[in-house]
Structure formats: structure tokens, C-alpha cells
Amino acid sequence: xxxxxxIALGLVLxxxxxxxxxxxxxxxxxxxxxxxxxxxxxNVVIPVMDVVTDSVSAVGSLRARDQISLTTELSGRVVxxxxxxxxxxxxxxxxxxxxxxxxxxxxxxxxxxxxxxLRQLERARSLQANNSISQSxxxxxxxxxxxxxxxxxxxxxxxxxxxxxxPFEGVIGLNDISLGAxxxxxxxxxxxxxxxxxxxxxxxxxxxxxxxxxGQVVQGRSPAYPDERFAGELVELGTRINExxxxxxxRALIDNPDNKLRPGQFMSAELTLRQREALIIPEQAVMTRxxxxxxxxxxxxxxxxxxxxxxxxxxxxVEVASGLTLxxxxxxxxxxxxxxGDRINVVEDTAAIPxxxxxxxxxx
Numbered sequence: 001x002x003x004x005x006x007i008a009l010g011l012v013l014x015x016x017x018x019x020x021x022x023x024x025x026x027x028x029x030x031x032x033x034x035x036x037x038x039x040x041x042x043n044v045v046i047p048v049m050d051v052v053t054d055s056v057s058a059v060g061s062l063r064a065r066d067q068i069s070l071t072t073e074l075s076g077r078v079v080x081x082x083x084x085x086x087x088x089x090x091x092x093x094x095x096x097x098x099x100x101x102x103x104x105x106x107x108x109x110x111x112x113x114x115x116x117x118l119r120q121l122e123r124a125r126s127l128q129a130n131n132s133i134s135q136s137x138x139x140x141x142x143x144x145x146x147x148x149x150x151x152x153x154x155x156x157x158x159x160x161x162x163x164x165x166x167p168f169e170g171v172i173g174l175n176d177i178s179l180g181a182x183x184x185x186x187x188x189x190x191x192x193x194x195x196x197x198x199x200x201x202x203x204x205x206x207x208x209x210x211x212x213x214x215g216q217v218v219q220g221r222s223p224a225y226p227d228e229r230f231a232g233e234l235v236e237l238g239t240r241i242n243e244x245x246x247x248x249x250x251r252a253l254i255d256n257p258d259n260k261l262r263p264g265q266f267m268s269a270e271l272t273l274r275q276r277e278a279l280i281i282p283e284q285a286v287m288t289r290x291x292x293x294x295x296x297x298x299x300x301x302x303x304x305x306x307x308x309x310x311x312x313x314x315x316x317x318v319e320v321a322s323g324l325t326l327x328x329x330x331x332x333x334x335x336x337x338x339x340x341g342d343r344i345n346v347v348e349d350t351a352a353i354p355x356x357x358x359x360x361x362x363x364x
Contacts, residue, residue: 039343044298044329045282045358052278052312052319054211055270060202062265064193065253066168073161074098075185078177083190085174088259089166096177096189100162107155114148121145170194171259198254198261200232202269203247212237217272218252222265230254230261234271278311278319282353285332286310286318296338298329298346305340 076098083095121141127133173191200220204212220230232254241248252269285295293310296303308323332353
């Protein structure tokens with residue numbers, strides 16, 4: 001009896017294995033009784049034509065357009081001081097004055113000598129009309145007057161050298177000068193930087209030589225102000241290519257109306273080469289696998305995979321150089337779960353793409 005039960009159990013197991021093997025070789029039959037997979041819900045947008053910008057990015061350092069170190073030409077004691085660090089001064093404004101009493105006294109002596117020499121020369125000329133004085137004597141007095149005039153110019157220069165005035169509008173740097181301090185000739189008293197517009201030096205790869213020109217727009221960004229962009233323009237091009245880096249040094253002037261930027265500061269630059277119209281789609285629609293870049297488009301309720309060639313990029317937007325037309329419906333949500341041929345259900349969701357350019361295209 002036990003032997004009969006064992007035989008029956010063996011027959012059941014063999015039959016079950018046969019059914020499993022048949023289902024494995026015929027997967028369609030196994031799914032016929034199951035419910036068909038529902039279509040995936042997706043959002044789509046229609047590509048639009050818009051202006052795109054071709055640009056090149058680089059990094060560089062800022063420097064003041066005009067920058068000097070203020071130094072004394074003479075020795076003396078400080079009697080007037082206007083060197084408050086961070087202050088903006090105008091061109092010609094007095095920054096520091098040394099004690100110039102002796103120089104002014106010397107100037108008065110020279111001016112008196114000159115006045116006397118001029119009086120003697122004038123008297124000699126009046127006498128010369130009556131032949132009461134020789135020509136040689138007149139020439140001597142004329143020479144004496146000219147010498148006195150030269151001495152007066154030198155004396156005025158010595159007086160002026162006791163003053164330091166701003167040669168251009170700028171901002172005063174840090175200094176340790178105090179009123180009453182004695183300074184030797186050649187002492188550096190402070191720095192002066194013109195910061196209304198800052199000079200940004202950077203380098204452009206030589207392959208862009210044919211696309212760069214003076215006046216092109218430059219946008220600068222600083223890590224110190226990550227949410228701000230500083231406008232500028234390209235103003236100088238180098239004359240030689242760096243043989244090691246294969247780049248051309250260039251300079252741009254960056255606007256600095258609020259004095260936020262400082263000399264020596266690091267800055268990234270984006271140089272606009274040209275602007276043109278091109279086909280664009282949201283960057284989130286693009287998929288990449290290996291060397292292939294592709295998107296999914298909706299065609300009669302089915303997802304179709306389409307290879308594309310991309311161009312310029314900007315935040316959230318990418319140019320499609322080839323692969324799409326203005327009539328394609330590009331899938332922008334749920335495409336990471338799709339395969340070509342999957343059924344889809346297109347739904348409306350204005351929050352899926354915040355860019356209004358694509359919302360307007362969809363509505364039209």
C-alpha cells in the first residue's frame with residue numbers, strides 16, 4: 001500500500017514539473033490570464049524655438065583698473081591727514097600734508113628775489129631806449145630774472161612735494177600713519193585703488209579665437225556673492241597664445257557700483273560669443289546610456305525612444321541640434337521607467353515644467 005502511494009506522489013510531481021516547463025517555454029500563455037499592465041502616466045512638452053547663447057567659461061582674478069601705492073617724496077612731520085581706510089576720495093583731494101613751513105619760507109625768499117630782478121630788468125629796458133645802459137648789462141639782468149623764475153618753480157615744487165593728493169578717484173587702503181608722525185622720504189603711506197570698474201584677467205582657449213571680439217558681454221560670478229551676477233565687457237585681447245595652455249589672455253571690465261568686489265578677488269567669467277535661435281527642450285527630458293543621448297516622445301499613446309544631438313545648455317534648458325521637430329511631444333516625467341513601445345497616458349500638470357515657454361507651447 002505504501003508503495004502505491006509513493007508511485008502516485010511521483011506521478012504528481014512529474015506532471016507539475018511538466019506544466020512549469022511548458023509555461024516557461026510559453027510566457028505569453030502564462031500572462032493571458034493576468035490583467036494587462038496599465039499605461040504609465042507622463043507629462044509632455046512641445047519643443048520651442050528660442051534664443052540660445054553660445055558662451056565660454058573661465059576663471060580669473062580681479063584687479064583695480066588704476067592702483068598705486070602712495071609714497072612721500074620728502075621727509076617731514078605729518079600735519080594734515082585724510083587717510084581713513086575704506087574711504088572713497090575724489091581726484092585732487094588732499095590725503096596727507098607734511099610740515100612745509102620751511103619750504104614756504106624759501107619760496108617767499110625766491111619770489112622776492114624774482115620781483116627785484118624783474119624791477120631791475122624793467123628799469124634797464126627803459127634806460128636802454130635813451131642809450132643810457134649797455135646791451136650786455138640788459139642781458140645780464142634778463143638772465144638774472146630767468147634764473148629767479150626757475151628758482152621760484154623749484155621752490156613751488158618743493159612746497160607741493162609736502163602734499164599727497166589723489167591722482168584719481170578711488171578707495172583708500174589700510175595704513176598705520178598717525179597725525180604728527182615723522183616720515184622719511186620714500187615711505188609708503190597707503191594704497192589707492194579705483195574700484196568703480198574692476199579689471200578681470202582670464203584666458204580663452206585658442207579654438208575660440210575666431211569668435212571673440214572687443215565689446216562682447218561678460219558675466220562675472222564670485223563665491224562671496226553666489227546669488228549675484230556682475231556685468232562687464234571684453235576690453236583687451238592679448239597678442240600671444242600661451243604655448244603651454246594654448247590659451248589667449250584677455251581682460252574684461254566688470255561693473256562694481258556697490259564696491260562689493262575687491263582687488264585680488266577670485267571670479268569666474270562667462271563670455272558670450274553669440275546669440276542665435278535654436279530648438280530647446282527641458283533638460284530633465286534628456287536621458288543618457290553609455291554614449292547615447294536620447295529622449296522619449298509620445299506617439300499615438302505609445303512611448304518611442306529617439307536619439308538626439310545636444311548643443312548649448314543653460315540652467316534647466318538644453319538645445320537639441322538634431323533628432324526632434326517642433327511637432328514632437330517630448331516626455332518630461334516618468335521617462336526613467338519607460339521602454340520604447342510602452343503604452344502611456346498623457347496627463348496635464350503645470351507644475352511638472354515651471355518654465356512658461358513650454359507651458360505656452362503646450363497650450364497652443
